[in-house]
Amino acid sequence: MEQLKLKALAKINLGLDVVGKREDGYHEVRMIMQTINMYDRIAIKKINEQEIKVKTNLYYLPNNENNLVYKAAKLLIDEFKIQQGVSINLEKYIPVAAGMAGGSSDAAAILIGINKMFKLGLTRKQLMERGVRIGADVPYCIMRGTALAEGIGEKLTPLKPMPKCYVLIAKPGISVSTKLVYGNLKADEISHHPDIDGMIEAVNNNDLTTIVDKMENVLEGVTINEYPVIEEIKNMMKANGALNAMMSGSGPTVFGIFSDYAKAKRAFQIINANPQVKQSYLTSVYNNRR
Numbered sequence: 001m002e003q004l005k006l007k008a009l010a011k012i013n014l015g016l017d018v019v020g021k022r023e024d025g026y027h028e029v030r031m032i033m034q035t036i037n038m039y040d041r042i043a044i045k046k047i048n049e050q051e052i053k054v055k056t057n058l059y060y061l062p063n064n065e066n067n068l069v070y071k072a073a074k075l076l077i078d079e080f081k082i083q084q085g086v087s088i089n090l091e092k093y094i095p096v097a098a099g100m101a102g103g104s105s106d107a108a109a110i111l112i113g114i115n116k117m118f119k120l121g122l123t124r125k126q127l128m129e130r131g132v133r134i135g136a137d138v139p140y141c142i143m144r145g146t147a148l149a150e151g152i153g154e155k156l157t158p159l160k161p162m163p164k165c166y167v168l169i170a171k172p173g174i175s176v177s178t179k180l181v182y183g184n185l186k187a188d189e190i191s192h193h194p195d196i197d198g199m200i201e202a203v204n205n206n207d208l209t210t211i212v213d214k215m216e217n218v219l220e221g222v223t224i225n226e227y228p229v230i231e232e233i234k235n236m237m238k239a240n241g242a243l244n245a246m247m248s249g250s251g252p253t254v255f256g257i258f259s260d261y262a263k264a265k266r267a268f269q270i271i272n273a274n275p276q277v278k279q280s281y282l283t284s285v286y287n288n289r290r
């Protein structure tokens with residue numbers, strides 16, 4: 001196998017609750033995760049030099065050990081004492097530092113790809129156990145689809161697939177650090193918690209109306225406090241036919257859910273023309289697991 005091509009898909013959080021804080025500073029979460037049909041493209045090649053070479057189309061991303069694809073490759077190459085190297089070409093399309101797990105999904109794709117290329121024989125579960133050392137969202141990115149994520153995000157329960165719908169993504173021209181958002185959250189002062197159990201029931205009942213009704217993210221307050229533009233984009237989406245709109249993960253990306261394609265397309269055109277929106281895409285939910 002000379003070259004392996006992979007897609008690293010983005011996620012949104014349909015619901016995000018924080019239920020505690022651990023000794024090590026990480027937060028205990030309850031999140032409803034959903035993969036969307038938006039992706040980075042990755043190509044991996046074996047090389048004879050014992051090196052990890054990373055090339056990306058974004059000049060501001062690291063191409064050294066700070067890139068999550070490098071970390072993922074190194075983890076398996078070291079553990080299995082692989083005597084060859086890899087050259088990784090990463091074409092980024094998922095907005096960076098945006099709450100869409102772009103880096104985590106790239107890392108997940110590399111773990112899957114290297115396991116296959118070098119015939120390491122790791123199961124999906126074994127890959128997930130390694131993935132969480134790179135980032136809390138990596139195990140989910142290995143799994144894909146609709147899922148409940150607990151613990152720090154690594155304890156996964158697969159759910160029935162989210163009903164088919166269109167997802168409008170809009171990122172304002174700011175980047176948000178996940179670490180800072182969690183750092184600014186006062187976990188013991190959250191007065192209202194999202195109804196994650198109600199959302200699970202709605203997912204199991206294939207009930208899109210109730211799912212969107214229950215969309216809530218406790219990290220929104222922290223990020224919107226600093227960047228009110230997020231609230232403005234949410235309102236714009238709702239005013240233009242979204243069933244509901246919310247910030248994904250630690251932000252700042254906002255997503256809107258639409259059941260009607262014509263409405264979604266019209267909203268996309270309006271949002272895309274707004275100068276406060278730097279990147280916008282119209283996509284849909286993706287429900288195939290790995």
Ligand SMILES: C[C@@](CO)(OP(=O)(O)O)[C@H](O)COP(=O)(O)OP(=O)(O)OC[C@H]1O[C@@H](n2ccc(N)nc2=O)[C@H](O)[C@@H]1O
Pocket residue numbers: 013025026027028029031098099100101102104134135136137138151152153178179182183248249250251
């Ligand atoms: C907020 C979420 C929601 O899906 O996603 P993003 O906004 O990053 O996409 C996740 O919880 C993020 O997961 P991920 O981005 O993989 O986190 P990591 O790289 O492991 O951690 C980055 C930093 O976030 C904080 N962190 C992360 C996860 C967690 N459950 N509690 C935390 O407190 C920690 O301070 C950590 O140093």
Ligand SMILES: Nc1ncnc2c1ncn2[C@@H]1O[C@H](COP(=O)(O)OP(=O)(O)O)[C@@H](O)[C@H]1O
Pocket residue numbers: 061062066067068069090095096097098099100101102103104106176178249250251
């Ligand atoms: N492959 C990668 N893709 C994106 N960001 C990466 C990658 N590797 C390292 N990073 C660094 O990780 C940070 C967060 O990345 P990203 O996964 O896009 O954010 P989020 O977790 O909010 O979705 C970025 O600031 C970037 O410098």
